[in-house]
Amino acid sequence: MQKQIEPRRPPLVKRWATQFKPILAGATLHDRIIASFGALIAIAATAAIFRYALGATASLPFIVAPIGASAVLVFAVPASPLAQPWPVVGGNTISALIGIAAAKLVPDPAMAAGLAVALAIAAMSLTRSLHPPGGAAALTAVVGGPAVAAAGFSFAFMPVALNSATLVLLGWLFHKVSSHSYPHVPAPAPQNVHDTDDVPAPRRIGFQDIDIDAALADLGEAFDIGRDDLDRVLRQVEARALIREHADLTCADLMSRDIVFVYPSEDVETARRLLLKHGIRTLPVVDRGLVLLGTIGLRNLTPENGPVGDAMVPAVTAQRDSPAMAQIAPLTDGATHAVVVVDDQNRAIGIISQTDLLAALARMLLKGAA
Numbered sequence: 001m002q003k004q005i006e007p008r009r010p011p012l013v014k015r016w017a018t019q020f021k022p023i024l025a026g027a028t029l030h031d032r033i034i035a036s037f038g039a040l041i042a043i044a045a046t047a048a049i050f051r052y053a054l055g056a057t058a059s060l061p062f063i064v065a066p067i068g069a070s071a072v073l074v075f076a077v078p079a080s081p082l083a084q085p086w087p088v089v090g091g092n093t094i095s096a097l098i099g100i101a102a103a104k105l106v107p108d109p110a111m112a113a114g115l116a117v118a119l120a121i122a123a124m125s126l127t128r129s130l131h132p133p134g135g136a137a138a139l140t141a142v143v144g145g146p147a148v149a150a151a152g153f154s155f156a157f158m159p160v161a162l163n164s165a166t167l168v169l170l171g172w173l174f175h176k177v178s179s180h181s182y183p184h185v186p187a188p189a190p191q192n193v194h195d196t197d198d199v200p201a202p203r204r205i206g207f208q209d210i211d212i213d214a215a216l217a218d219l220g221e222a223f224d225i226g227r228d229d230l231d232r233v234l235r236q237v238e239a240r241a242l243i244r245e246h247a248d249l250t251c252a253d254l255m256s257r258d259i260v261f262v263y264p265s266e267d268v269e270t271a272r273r274l275l276l277k278h279g280i281r282t283l284p285v286v287d288r289g290l291v292l293l294g295t296i297g298l299r300n301l302t303p304e305n306g307p308v309g310d311a312m313v314p315a316v317t318a319q320r321d322s323p324a325m326a327q328i329a330p331l332t333d334g335a336t337h338a339v340v341v342v343d344d345q346n347r348a349i350g351i352i353s354q355t356d357l358l359a360a361l362a363r364m365l366l367k368g369a370a
Contacts, residue, residue, distance in 0.1 A: 024077060024224075034178055035075040042170040043071055049166060050159055059147040060159060064140055066092055067163045069133035074171040078182040081226050082131055085172075085183050087124070089164040091131025095120035096156035099141025103149065113142045186228035200334060206238060243323045246364065251327065252320040254360055255341045255350030261286050264293055264309030268301045271308050280353070282338035285312045290347040292317065292340055315340045320349065324360060331357050 043063070050062040070092065073083035081087070099116040106112035120138035124130045137160055141148060148155050175182035212231060216223075223230070261284045262271045271283055275298055285294045285308055294312035302311055316330045316339050330336045331354050341350035 027076075032076065038075040038171070038174040038178065039071040041174065042075065042167055043068060045170055046163055046166045050163065054159075060151055060155065061147075062159065063163055064137065064160055066133035066136035066140060066160070067167055069136055070131070070164060070167055071171075073132070074167060074182070075174070077224070078171070078175055078180050079184040079226075079229065080224050082224060083182075083184075085168045087129045087131035087134075088168050089161060090127060090129035091124045091134035092137045092164045093156050093161040094123050094127060094129060095131075095134035095138040096141045096160040097153060098123055099138035100153050100156060102138070103142045104152075109142065113139055116142050184226075186226055187232055207234065239326070239329060242328070243325045246325050247323060249324040249360065250320065251318045251322045251324055251339075251341050251350070251352060254324050254327075254356045255320070255352050256356065257350050259284060259348055259351055261290075261348060262296065262308050263287070264307060264312065266308050268296075268306055268308055268311050271296050271311075272298070272301050280338075282351070282353070284315065284340050284348045284351065285309070286348050290349075292342055292346050292348045295338070295340065297337060317342050317346075318352070319343075324352070324357070327352055327357055 046067065047063040054060065054062050070083075070088050073080055074088060077083055095116075098119045102112045102116035102119065103109075106115055116138040117135045120134050121130075124134050141155060144155070151158075172182055209231070212227065212234070225233070260274055260278050260280065262274060264285050264287070274283060275281065282295050282297045284292055285296055286292055292315055293309070295315040296308055296312045300311045300313055316336050318327060318339050318341055320341055320343065322341075327339050330339055331352070337354055339352045340348050341352060343349050
């Protein structure tokens, strides 16, 4: 009787990773582990710094509880508008000031607590520093006890503001090492590189900025994502949908295989002659083994005659099995006129021009209309 072989189960860590279901879109188990490690370092370091600075006999806490909530945002969702440096420092400090004022002006603690949080939300909204832990900072200023009350308005600066600034600095250092963007800067939108007033080509069709604004107004909700990032996500969704719908069309189907190329040691006048002779706008620059080194086009040619290697620029590349539709983005950025197709050894094996892509798109449109 043949023994039935049980299917091998993936390792436990891999199962956890695949079963991880985050609340926020885009989060991964790996990023959450990195975020936890970052928060560990930042909170421990902030606490140690201020415990040493204040001394063992200090009546004020060396780190305030809202900083723990700030750390969740700074390390777990560093791209959130609520986690940026000004909301962290400004939101916590402004809210603490409001909480202290409420505690001094309103005798009833319950009413003072409610008023402090309400006014903190309003003030943070008006100063573009909305930060959820700010509500906790305002509340702490009201119910923090005799030591906080005795410190008065200075409590908002020491420890609240200094704790917040230290956390931001440590977050910046940590994310720099872990290759995350913090403070978060949205990817630049496509620009018109031809110095005219026209809208960049990728933005002339499809949804526009006014459509995003209208959709947000229709939904009537506030979302924890910057408007520029939302625009980027929606355009990436469009691109991924197009790639999925035409996944069978690869770069190998579109590319020209008889490549005109130039060596880096040749002079730029040779490159100019080849570009004009063949009516093309981009030449791959390769070594003797056809390994791609860069590209050169008419705009890269300088009036002085010199080696091509000094004038070439980094190449935009793709693999032969890459989706052809994924090349729409680079070939419509206004600066790239050709994508060089390379093999696993980075040898140039083909090239896709804007004309090649346009011909493929035209054929798909005709096929769809048939």
